[in-house]
Amino acid sequence: GQQVMQIPQYQHVQEGEDFTTYCNSSTTLSNIQWYKQRPGGHPVFLIQLVKSGEVKKQKRLTFQFGEAKKNSSLHITATQTTDVGTYFCAGFKTGANNLFFGTGTRLTVIP
Amino acid sequence: DSGVTQTPKHLITATGQRVTLRCSPRSGDLSVYWYQQSLDQGLQFLIQYYNGEERAKGNILERFSAQQFPDLHSELNLSSLELGDSALYFCASSTEGSGRARTKNIQYFGAGTRLSVL
Numbered sequence: 126g127q128q129v130m131q132i133p134q135y136q137h138v139q140e141g142e143d144f145t146t147y148c149n150s151s152t153t154l155s156n157i158q159w160y161k162q163r164p165g166g167h168p169v170f171l172i173q174l175v176k177s178g179e180v181k182k183q184k185r186l187t188f189q190f191g192e193a194k195k196n197s198s199l200h201i202t203a204t205q206t207t208d209v210g211t212y213f214c215a216g217f218k219t220g221a222n223n224l225f226f227g228t229g230t231r232l233t234v235i236p
Numbered sequence: 237d238s239g240v241t242q243t244p245k246h247l248i249t250a251t252g253q254r255v256t257l258r259c260s261p262r263s264g265d266l267s268v269y270w271y272q273q274s275l276d277q278g279l280q281f282l283i284q285y286y287n288g289e290e291r292a293k294g295n296i297l298e299r300f301s302a303q304q305f306p307d308l309h310s311e312l313n314l315s316s317l318e319l320g321d322s323a324l325y326f327c328a329s330s331t332e333g334s335g336r337a338r339t340k341n342i343q344y345f346g347a348g349t350r351l352s353v354l
Contacts (some may be wrong), residue, residue, distance in 0.1 A: 167238070167326060167345040168279065201253065213279065217341065223269065223292040224343060226279040 128152065131214060131227040139235050144204050145176045146230035148168040148197040148214035155199045155217045157190055158224065239263065242327050243345035245304055250354055254315040261329030267291070268310040269343060271301055271326040281325070285310055317353045324348045336350045 128151045134167055138144050148157065156175045159167040172181055174190035181188045187200045193197065214227040239262035249255055261268050262272060268283040281294035285304035296302075299317075304310040328343040 160343075167330075168343075168349050169238075170342045171343070173342065215343075221292070223281055223284050223294065224341070226271075227280065228278045 126134060128218075129225045129227040130215060131212075131216065133186075133225075133230055135212050135231050135233070137233045137235060138157050138204050140197055140206060141203050144166050144201045144208070144232055146212050146232075148199075148216075148227045149217075150195045150225070152218050155193050155194075155219050157216045158215045159188055159197075160226075161210050162213065162229075166226075168213060176219065195197055198215075204208055204232070206236055208232060209234050237246050237343040238346060240327060240329050240344050240346035242325075242349050244349060245347065246350050246352075248352045251317055252277070253353075254313065255317065255351065256292075257312040257314070257325055257327075257351075259310045259312070259327030259329075259346060261310070261327075262344055265329035265331055265344070266308065267330045268304055269328040269330070269354060270296075270312050271328065272309070273348075274325050274342065282312070286314060307349040312329060314351070319353050322351055324350050324354045 129147050132147050158173045159171040161171055161194045162168045172188050178192045179190045180229050185202045189198045201208055209229045211229045217222040241260040243258045266287045269284045271279045273279050282296040283302050284292040288304050299315050302312045326345050328345045328350045331340050331342045
């Protein structure tokens with residue numbers, strides 16, 4: 126079954142509002158990556174977090190890796206219409222060779 | 237442009253048929269991954285190849301198979317197609333296993349092949 130869950134599955138926000146998606150794994154991850162897939166497009170790598178408790182920022186996006194390395198979050202401040210898309214987290218489980226992708230959160234931004 | 241090329245972009249076929257999807261990874265990437273994305277669904281990992289050998293297997297059906305050739309391009313073969321196989325199939329490549337740090341395993345996705353089984 127699905128081992129990396131994301132919530133919410135869908136989120137509609139008014140332009141200018143903040144948005145957060147949460148990623149939870151049933152097991153410890155060696156690292157976590159975030160990808161964005163625009164409608165009709167393919168997933169594009171955003172960022173990778175490796176250390177416990179790590180926080181990284183990219184302009185209006187803030188990424189956090191949990192202390193136990195089992196969860197992560199992506200927060201977007203003051204959303205814009207260009208933020209529309211599905212955001213996936215993906216992690217390597219310790220000892221595994223492949224990425225486990227989360228279920229994704231589809232963000233809609235209402236102008 | 238990710239540097240990963242997938243062909244064809246679209247494929248329409250009938251149930252029971254067999255198709256082959258092709259992927260050329262980024263220059264220098266040794267690993268190729270295949271994913272299936274059904275409508276409004278997440279990314280289902282199918283299989284990974286590294287330098288010609290199978291490295292990891294996900295939820296890949298027995299009707300599906302893949303291989304990676306000496307020039308590192310990969311093919312995903314789907315046979316005895318069913319309506320439920322209609323989906324977007326993505327290929328991704330990474331430098332994983334190339335000797336670089338594991339923390340560099342960023343995946344670069346191709347534009348995908350949209351398969352419609354009628």
